[in-house]
Amino acid sequence: MTETHGPAMTEIPPAWEWRPAEVRRIGHRVTELITEHLTTLPEQPAWQAYRGEVPPADAGPVDLDQVLDEIAEQVMPYPFGNGHPRYAAWVNSPPHVLGAYADALAATLNPSVAGGDHAAVHVEREVIRVFRELAGFPEAGTGLLVSGGSMATLTAFAVARHRAAERHGLDVRRDGLAGRRFVLYLGTEGHGTARKAAELLGFGSANVRLIPSDADHRMRPDLLREQVEADLATDVIPVAVMASTGTVNTGAIDPLAEIAEICAEHELWLHVDGSYGGPAVLLLDAYADTRTALSAVDSIALDPHKWLYTPVDAGLVLLRDRQLTRDAFSLVPPYLRTEDEPWFSEFGFEQTRPFRALKVWAQLRHLGLDGYRQLIARDLAIADRLAAAVDADAALELLAHGLSVVCFRCSGATDEENRAILAELQRQGRAFLAGTTVDGRFAFRACVVNPRMSSADAEAILDAVHAARANH
Ligand SMILES: Cc1ncc(COP(=O)(O)O)c(C=O)c1O
Structure with a gap:
């Protein structure tokens, strides 16, 4: 006799047996919470220390209304602060209400955007197209939505590492760094995420060269050149430079055109951290010169969840070389790859991927x-x-x-x-x-x-x- 586990599976468990009236009723309560939060926030403190108590998650079951009551009392009154009109601190925006609802709709479909032929994949492609065109990247380029600027930069450096290794006859995916020293260049005001990425990719933080800044906190190209040339006289492998279009500390924009020249001369990957300032550079005339210089960069990190006001999380990475990106990540052997519908998961680290694109596209x-x-x-x-x-x-x-x-x-x-x-x-x-x-x-x-x-x-x-x- 076959062994069975638990009750007979002939009926849908009650928690999934949704009647339209119940879905609507719960939805109205959630809408009320959203409305109350967003519209009364200006009268609330910009921030207050958490004084609630999170009910034990493992002490249920409790009914849906109780869960919503608990969210109303123990969660909603204690926000991070960034929805408030007098919050100007870290790079976190208030969400747009459409983005908040779009996230609920995305979760309602709950797809994995690893790939395939379903709406979420097409929406993400459309979002990438818009930013690819704004940045002046070629159609042959690629991009994907990721968790934020940190993952965008990690993704770009992984591809840069792959290219640098290949140029030195190394297979970094199979053999790792093979005892070689891989080096990254970063302005002293560059975001710490580059250092984290260097550590994760095996370069080690000792191999992150910090290039001093000028009086306006911008990376000094003359010192970058000196450092790169000194390294080239040794046996290290210079991989990439990260320049910033908007440093987190002071909003400085590095001299991109001059940095791009040095990178072109020495075949170095140029990654731009536009996590914060990217949208201003892509959209405003005042930054047209920096935008023009993007035509010479290999990758860009941009964060819709920062200056495009979408709910967290929505980071975006653009990469100029689609083939190389796929080579750096894909586990599908080249002879089995199809060009029809390559999966996003072949271009980055995540396999199951959320439907981040809906809120970005909707806004x-x-x-x-x-x-x-x-x-x-x-x-x-x-x-x-x-x-x-x-x-x-x-x-x-x-x-x-x-x-x-x-x-x-x-x-x-x-x-x-x-x-x-x-x-x-x-x-x-x-x-x-x-x-x-x-x-x-x-x-x-x-x-x-x-x-x-x-x-x-x-x-x-x-x-x-x-x-x-x-x-x-
Ligand atoms: C300039 C800059 N780069 C990178 C990051 C990291 O982005 P995320 O926190 O989205 O991973 C930040 C975050 O504030 C940033 O301001």
């Missing part, structure tokens, strides 16, 4: 590129005003301002005092700024990627800084 379709241009230009204008107000205030000192980042501190106060003032500002909840270090000095860092912020909110942020100083 693009709704806002249009011009809508995005206006929103990003508005963020930049508010950051400019904030920087001007800081500059005009004798009690404050402006330390750096690039793109929509403004770094400043209270004048006449030590690093320690400024740190304490920031902690007090965050505790008071009237505004939320992050902290950083600029040229070795502690700074408050405001990054405006926030269409909910008005000029009045920017002024209120400075009032909140003064109040925190008075109270710390």
Whole structure:
């Protein structure tokens, strides 16, 4: 007799037996939570420490309404802060409501976007096409949505490593680094994700060359050239340079055209970290020169979940060489590969992949590129005003301002005092700024990627800084 497990499988378990009225009722409750959260946020603190209690996940079952009550009470009142009009801290935007709903629709289909012929694959291809064209990458290029800028950069460096190894007659996929030293070049202000990637890819952080910056926090091409030429005189394998179009710390844009020249001369891969500043560079006339220089780069990281205001997660990587990317990742032997419908999973690390593209596509379709241009230009204008107000205030000192980042501190106060003032500002909840270090000095860092912020909110942020100083 065949052994059976549990009850007979003749009926659908009740939890999946959805009646339309019940689906609607639950949906209305969720919609209420979303509406309440998004519309009352401006009156709430920008941030407050978590004072709820997460009910034990393993103490159920409980009915759906109780779960929603618990979410309403224990989750929704304690956000990260980035939906608030007076949040200007890390590079996190408020979500667009369409993006939030699109995520629910994507989860309703719940596909794996590894590949195949279903809607999600076609939507992702369409999203990639838009950014490929904006960046001036060829049709023969490729791209995919990933979890964020970190995964985008890791993906690009994996392909760069493959190319560098091949040029040295090595099969890095089979043999690893084979005792050779692979080297990456990064500006001192470049994002730490490059270092993490170098560690994961086996280069080791000791083989990340940090190229000093100029007074405006931009990578110095003359020092990059010196370092690359010194390395080429040894037996290390220079792999790639990562330049930034918008450093996280001060919003600096590296001199891309000059860096691209050095990379072309020495056959180095050029990866651009546009995780934060990419959308401004791709869309605004003010950055046309940097955009033109993208024609010489090998890969770009761009994050829709930063300055395109989509819900987390949505990162994007563009790669100029489709074949090489496939060679770096695909486990399908070349003789079995078809060109008809190659799977996304052959171009990156993830196998089961979420339907990230729906929210990106929906917001693009709704806002249009011009809508995005206006929103990003508005963020930049508010950051400019904030920087001007800081500059005009004798009690404050402006330390750096690039793109929509403004770094400043209270004048006449030590690093320690400024740190304490920031902690007090965050505790008071009237505004939320992050902290950083600029040229070795502690700074408050405001990054405006926030269409909910008005000029009045920017002024209120400075009032909140003064109040925190008075109270710390
Ligand atoms: C310039 C820059 N690069 C890379 C990253 C990493 O991106 P993610 O956090 O989406 O992985 C960030 C995150 O803030 C960033 O600002």
